[in-house]
Amino acid sequence: MPEQRPASGIPASRAPLDPATLADQFRRLIDGLPADFVRPADTTDPVWVVYQESQPLGTVSALRTEEATTWRIQASGERMHALDDTVRALRRPRTWSRDRAQASDWARRTLADPRTVLIDLETTGLTTPYAVQIAAIDAYGRTIIDTLVQPQEPIEDGAIAVHGVTMEMVREAPIYAAILPRLADALTGRHCVAYNSAFDRECLARETARATAAGHPQASALWQSLTWADAMEPYAAWRGLWHAGRGTYRAQPLGGTHRAASDCFTLLERMNAMADGPAWQLGPQGT
Template sequence: MPSPDRPLHLDHLFTRTIDTRAVQFVRPGDTDRPTWAAYEDTRYLGTVHAQLDAGQHWHVQSLRENHRHLDDAVRALRRPASWRADHERVRWWARSILTDPHLVVLDVQTTSLTDPWAVQIGLTDRHGNVLFDQRLNPLAGITPAAAALHGVTHQLAATAPPFAAVVPSLTPLLHGRRCLTYNAAFDRGVLERELHRYFRSAPQARAWLRRSAWVDAMRPYAAWRGLWSARRNSYRYQRLGSSYEAVTNCRLLLSTLEQIS
């Protein structure tokens, strides 16, 4: 079957599996335009239209939304009835976050995704002003895949201080603050691993982290976008952006919350 990335070559009738669920697409008989009605089992989901004039995207007629990929257009049509309320709750949550004078935004770049050590930590205030921006020597190997993304090579890391050297600077910046991250489980986990090595004590590492209030924007952002995964029965994870520089990511997260609010 032709790819949905080439809508002019799609058949009048075709089936596409999206999140393990089959969706049937039917072009109305009275048009040759790139428009299809989408059905899941016998349920009509809505109509999607390929727009090619200003960069290809899929327009969801009933929602008045554009999506780059056909799969995401269908995920938008699958939203639960609770989405409007979820969307509004996220809006108020973002407003509350942005007005907190104690807010800081954190991002960590690492040696890898498995057993990671920190190679860069960025921290900004709620206005995007830099509070901390430091490349680190992880005292461990950096995978080629990770180095290709964030640009921190063994040579660059070798001239940077280890995490232990920056703990005294980080402590007053994080303690007593609300710390906003994207995928808090990962960033907080990296810091816990570093602190465990620093203190040589898991309880001390956890106690250090508990002196900050950790807030994860990943799930709220997924709910705000509202792309429903039929396979997971939840809102689908959304990439925040393509930056692999810590401070840039902090500012990107802030600008996303400003857009939401």
């Protein structure tokens, strides 16, 4: 790293990120790999050159408004909510343009498939969960199904804190077996796209097993007719925030409200952006 101004201190990675408090030189540990920030000697503006192992990655600057501070990569104009994410963007592999193009192509092809539905489940918890809410929309944003479900199991407090669905809200809701005719009409033969689809698939598989054991063979027939895709990995590639410690793109939060229908519409927004928009648009808060 070349000599610039003397460092007045090296904050820890979790130091506050008010640009006015940051030193002329400082270091942050980002995904297990240090990044060094050096303000050019000819300015007092909130601008730093980022170095990794003495090699310059690029220049970042802070943009402050009354509402928030965002961080801008000078060369590309990309803006991020978090300073660390600018470094993740600067660390992208050379294959990112191709990876991003493949993610965009996946989104276009998926949205053009008439079988595609975007699906989301809210559940009783994270461990062996059952559904408390199921929603699905098509690629045009038309609601196919949106229903509360009586899970026949208690809802964990932690889950309620996330999605807000209480036992009182589902007390009179139909059980999964009772909504099977509606689900079959809405979903049979569909290509289900979810965000972190393994979780939704596992929950539906558990509901299918319980309904089948209770004498509802329609549940198994519906399950076997479905195909699945996960939007999380292509969206991570499209956003392009590289996790140097893991050697992969960093998974991004969806940014929804954690209510099933709302999260479906949020996912549709993300996929439309992937299909049509620039990858460096400002992502959801916290990404």
